[in-house]
Amino acid sequence: MKLHIKNMVCDRCKRVVREELENLGIGLQSVALGEVETATDIDPELLIKVKSTLEKSGFELLDDRRLAIVEHIKTLIIEEVQYLKGHKPEQQNFSDYLSEKIGYEYSYLSNLFSSETGQTIEQYIIAQKTEKVKEWLSYNELTLSEMAWRLSYSSPAHLSNQFKKVTGMTPGEFKKSTLARITLDKVGH
Secondary structure (H helix, E strand, C coil): CCCEECCCHHHHHHHHHHHHHHHHHEEEEEECCCCECCCCCCCCCHHHHHHHHHHHHCCCCCCCCHHHHHHHHHHHHHHHHCCCCCCCCCCCCHHHHHHHHHCCCCCHHHHHHHHHHCCCCHHHHHHHHHHHHHHHHHHHHCCCHHHHCCCCCCCHHHHHHHHHHHHHCHHHHEEECCCCCCHHHCCCC
16 A cells, blocks of 8 residues: 655655554555555554654645645655755756656646645745755855756856845855755745
């Protein structure tokens, strides 16, 4: 049985969900960002316990297929932008990648995402990239050119302009500020 879970955005989230479900006696085949594959079906009574347990840890069990698709889109973007998984070929654009991975036309995915989140997929990607740049700036490990290259920007200037448009400050100004990053599940909200 496949469960779709909202707010699973990191390896720690996967560990917490795994532990919570195993504590409920549920056998698991796999745990990935945004979804869990159980070894067997879960009866309705236990599913209610699963939902309650996950909510206590800040997760949400998704029953609605549309919301599950939106979470799948978010998960794929987070994996590529935040964790630099590299599943998406560098030359492939996100629209083709998402369509291929999810199995729906991009126009459907785009309309669904916008109607459910109030923002476009592109805006969500930019928000995720902005958070990644904030992370790198706080660690002071990469140059702006290296950041631009890793996030597939055409140039450091393009990255800087987009960063300023989103945050209201240049990467240099952000680096000097005391503003904090936000958690990945809050990006784009």
